[in-house]
Amino acid sequence: MKVFSGLTLFAAVQGCSTTCGCPSGFSPKNGPEGTICYKRYITAKKYENAKAHCQKMDMYLPRINSDAELEFYTGVSSGSTWVQAEKRKGNPGTLLKWRDWKGNILRNQEWYNDPEEKDKDEPSKDDVWGYIKAGSVWGATQNATRAYVCELNIQDCIDDQLKNM
Numbered sequence: 273m274k275v276f277s278g279l280t281l282f283a284a285v286q287g288c289s290t291t292c293g294c295p296s297g298f299s300p301k302n303g304p305e306g307t308i309c310y311k312r313y314i315t316a317k318k319y320e321n322a323k324a325h326c327q328k329m330d331m332y333l334p335r336i337n338s339d340a341e342l343e344f345y346t347g348v349s350s351g352s353t354w355v356q357a358e359k360r361k362g363n364p365g366t367l368l369k370w371r372d373w374k375g376n377i378l379r380n381q382e383w384y385n386d387p388e389e390k391d392k393d394e395p396s397k398d399d400v401w402g403y404i405k406a407g408s409v410w411g412a413t414q415n416a417t418r419a420y421v422c423e424l425n426i427q428d429c430i431d432d433q434l435k436n437m
């Protein structure tokens with residue numbers, strides 16, 4: 273097994289950018305789940321249209337299920353930004369819950385909560401989509417429009433490159 277100095281490793285990671293890099297127009301950023309490529313779209317769209325746009329590029333909306341992820345994606349975009357959070361059933365027969373795109377139940381979202389003003393607690397009854405704004409998760413109704421971020425995690429690609437050197 274070959275042993276690399278820190279400097280060689282750095283050069284190799286740079287060199288890997290031709291195969292593991294971000295698509296044109298997308299920026300890399302290191303987050304809780306490794307390196308992502310992301311781009312912010314400021315034209316507000318309905319959740320389903322924003323989702324379809326990301327999916328067409330084999331990308332996804334950010335998935336927030338921890339404080340670390342909320343903080344990271346707030347850093348990516350502090351304004352209103354759709355995230356993977358849909359109030360729906362998973363497979364037929366399962367419960368109506370807040371879920372990510374794979375149908376997994378989101379348990380650790382930090383919803384907006386104002387103990388002084390009950391009507392400002394989120395999500396509220398008719399909310400079906402989630403978005404982040406200013407460090408909290410908020411709920412939105414069916415036809416609401418928001419800006420969004422499409423992203424792709426490239427950490428597996430980077431890891432494979434390092435393994436195969």
Ligand SMILES: *[C@@H]1O[C@H](CO)[C@@H](O)[C@H](O)[C@H]1NC(C)=O
Pocket residue numbers: 413414415
């Ligand atoms: C969303 O928009 C559709 C089509 O315009 C409309 O039929 C539906 O009632 C709207 N839903 C809500 C909850 O406003």
